[in-house]
Amino acid sequence: MAIDKGKFSDVTAVAEALRPSYPVYCMRPDVLAASARRFISQFPGTVLYAVKCNPHPLVLSALYKGGIRHFDTASLPEIAQITDGFEDAHTYFMHPVKARAVIKSAYKVYGVRHFVVDHRDELDKVAEEAGTQGNTIIVRVNTPPADDTLYHLAAKFGAAPDDAAELMRAAAARGCAVGLAFHVGSQCRSPEAYSNALALLGGIIDQAGVDPVCIDVGGGFPAAYGDRPVPELGAYMEAIRRGLKSLKLKPTVDVFAEPGRALVAHGCSLLTQVQLRKDNRLYINDGIYGSLSEMATVAIRLPARVIRLDGPVSETMAEFALNGPTCDSLDVLPGTFALPDDVREGDWIEIDQVGAYSNALATRFNGFHPETFVQVFDAPPAVAAA
Ligand SMILES: Cc1ncc(COP(=O)(O)O)c(C=O)c1O
Structure with a gap:
């Protein structure tokens, strides 16, 4: 309470x-709103706030005031909190492992249409519980651990590149739109981690022969805690722009980021x-x-x-x-x-x-x-x- x-x-x-x-x-709601505005103004795509980082209602409403309308959600309670709290918000189910009943409720009750998977069995679950037409399957890729991060978030989730290509093909064959995602690790002090990960995605897209509809560069953007300097946000955006350019994506492709820490710390x-x-x-x-x-x-x-x-x-x-x-x-x-x-x-x-x-x-x-x-x-x- x-x-x-x-x-x-x-x-x-x-x-x-x-x-x-x-x-x-x-x-500090004004600081939070300004932080959202700053990230949105610099990121070349759509910014999804990672709700897990701080789901406090005041934090969510301050970020909303700063322009956040899209949310990376990882559970049904998070999806419900956002959907009930903000009429025009969009939620994305970014947890690679989900209970069947939860997938069904996310789809049917809350209208979620983006689901992350990193395994064939999870793709089957999503297809069985939420169908395929109109859904986007985002394949989470296991990118190599980036230097200089606090948490390596690829240790538990993410398909190896060959498996990711296979998953892209399997999802496309079922009639889903397909995207790719990664997470370089939290409090990542190396902007190159993003361009390196995007280069890896390029190989997966070529191997799969499937055009992605979205690319999600995840979270990991650092907070300036002061114990060790971190690069400016602009350096991350520059690395992401460079990485995206190398992918030669169609202009219609959505680009997502899922920052948590950098928006609210x-x-x-x-x-x-x-x-x-x-x-x-x-x-x-x-x-x-x-x-x-x-x-x-x-x-x-x-x-x-x-x-x-x-x-x-x-x-x-x-x-x-x-x-x-x-x-x-x-x-x-x-x-x-x-x-x-x-x-x-x-x-x-x-x-x-x-x-x-x-x-x-x-x-x-x-x-x-x-x-x-x-x-x-x-x-x-x-x-x-x-
Ligand atoms: C899938 C996913 N996206 C985004 C985030 C947010 O990461 P950060 O707070 O480092 O930006 C996390 C953190 O655990 C995550 O697991």
Whole structure:
């Protein structure tokens, strides 16, 4: 259950009004909408937001306001949320493994017409449950792992190139329109990963002898977390344009991207509170089983700053370990955070850039579940500090 605590000018005003002892997501709808507009203006095709990254209703409506009308959905609840929430939205079923009943409902109840497959049996399932006429089968290809990504999303899904060509032919023979998709991996720092993957797709298209109706370059576009620089979005678009050009596609071919992280990471920060200080260890009220699991699983580093209402903080900085609220000893954020050396119980710590894979991954372990959110209209701390 999401708890809406309203709108505030900035995060200090949130601390003043709520004095929260629970973690609060500080959503920045203007930042999210601007991020959607920026991506849409640069991408040479249709932008599908990957709902899994952050399905919070406020995030979805801000992206919608920024112009997003197409959504990469991976489950029936995601499809229902988008279809029920936005009359003119289009959903695409981008999960390569789907239950039969789910395929049927997506097609019949929600009007989904794009289905990803990466195996012959899944193609058969989609054909049996949703039919073939008017449907587009998008074959997910297993592209080689790109250097410099946080997650390799080809480890679990994706057909090998020969199998992908075979799947394209099989889908076309059944009367479906056919497309190709890949995912270079999340937080991909190498624009060339996209042109390389598109070159691989060129070979598959030639081998299959089937004209695709769409090419989907997936997600993976990085967020500028600040621990390591990432190339500008323009460099990715340039690599994609180059890769698409080499495919010599018909002008009618739709080009899709499915960004998640790059659209939302910097549109939300997290207001946590210090519950106890033990020397240079701080115990805060959110952690790896809540909003911050990616800090442990893929070692992203997030910026943090202290908010104190009853006086100034020290200008001398020290390194602190941050412990999460659960009783599990694993619930400690990796590394240390530079914070004022007099940080103490009751201070708030705003952790920035938590818009991606935060609330979406949070558990209820130990009874801790971050669910309170507010809207704020200040510049995100990472931007303000730059
Ligand atoms: C099929 C698919 N598309 C898009 C995304 C979004 O990826 P990212 O957040 O790296 O842009 C994911 C992430 O898991 C995915 O599995």
